[in-house]
Amino acid sequence: MSCSCSDEEELLRSHNFNLSTTIGLRKHTRKTNRELSAEHKASHKKQCERIGCANAYSDNNESKTIKANKFTLETRCAPDRFCSLVGNLSEDKKNAIRDIGFGSLLEIQCGRLRRQLCRWLVDQFKPKCNIIELYGQNLKLCHRTFSDVMGVKDGGIPIQLGGPSENIAELRDIFQSTVKGINIKTLEDIIKQEDKTSWIFKVAFTLFALATLLCPTSGFISHLFLHPCNDVLNVKSLNWASFCYKWLAKSIGKYKNHETTYVGGCLLFLQVR
Template sequence: MADSSTSSTSQSHSEKTQPFHFRATFKTQDIQLVANIRKLHQHTIKLSIKNLQRKQSYNTQEKMTVRNQPGRNQTKDLKCATHLLSDKFRNTSEEKKTIVRDLGFGGLMHIPPLRVHHQMLRELANNFKLGENRLETGYGSFKITPRKIGHALGINATGDLFSQKVDYKKLSEDDKVIFRRSQGKTLKSLTDEMMDIGVGNKEERLMFKRIFILYIQMAFLLPTTINKISHVHLAPIFEMDSITERNWGACFDLYRQGHNRLQGEKEERN
């Protein structure tokens, strides 16, 4: 009886664990249909990606076309808020004001604190012929020259121009430190340094002069669309001995030169 029971249990266990095998038959037409559907789906995805890329490219070109329109390009970054300059001069110590006058920029202290409306700036910019330095008005036209700018702002507009690039290798070790220290500074950081630095000794006064020269270029005489010190701003601070003899009115010519250079590059590309 025991053997019979054991045999029965073993047989039952064998039946429960015995694997089952299924066979299915697919027609060749069905497999081909699935493959075609998959290819069609992949092709649709590729077309969608290409259409999206084409649309993005078109939108980018359209934006660039609008941005490069003559009227718009001249009025893109217009700003005239001399109240900021006036505020800084008003809050500057008398010792620093004396240094500014000695540098030849005393006339800038008397510029009224203006907030010129953007519509007025657009009108002026659109009527100004940048390549000719000529302003067209309803009463005629007149040419803007460095000398006229000098008379209007009370700054020197005669003498030699500053170098447009600093030869780093020719700088002294101390000047190299100043060069590296000045690189990458923003208008805000220059403003803070100019207001905070003392002028109690010769070294501090020289440093204040250099900071002020950088500040006045970025804030008023030679602003750029990038809010950081440019290489054109750095050259004057290494020629402090002749700073009052240089032609500051010619800063305006840098705009004209830059405009002409950009126009030439566009014509070459076309």
């Protein structure tokens, strides 16, 4: 008896990833199942059966299961924080966000990251090759897939995190930049209080989107991001998809090489991919 598509989906769920199967995943598993050899299908079936036994055992060992579930991925990606702020913005402020090319981010609706699922996806991702391996199939990832999933675009101008310090001196004062960088809470407060037409509002939102969703690293964002955000008229012309995808791939590479204890970058991309 071969392992069905639903068996493959259950295989992911049985690892306690709290997987909510998307339409894309269902299509992928159906296609993958058709292409698998009989031996490969039989192997999946046995694995499903083994995991089923393990789950039955763990049901009788609740404390062990809870302890095992604590081994989830550490990340600074916070789509719940991003969506919470965006959901309370006025329509006028949302229109201002669309003007700078980030309107697609307003459509994101999600709760917290499924960290165990993300950990498994990170394990399957090979940043040097830009592929993610699922059921023996290698799926190619790049800035184009990032753009398709997250909605941010490449406008044609490369992003440079650098430039004359005097160019961003005023912004560093406005955003109260310290040696740690710019506090995300400061950005939240400015976004809530600033006028919708203000260029400060647009810069603050861009930084907030980067710090919580697209290129997160910590509770602060480096003042170096002020350089590409300084000219709000050209923000939509920058290569955000390429930059954010490379940031994620590099962050996963550092994590897998044990250079960091957490994963920076937009893990939401992998989760909804």
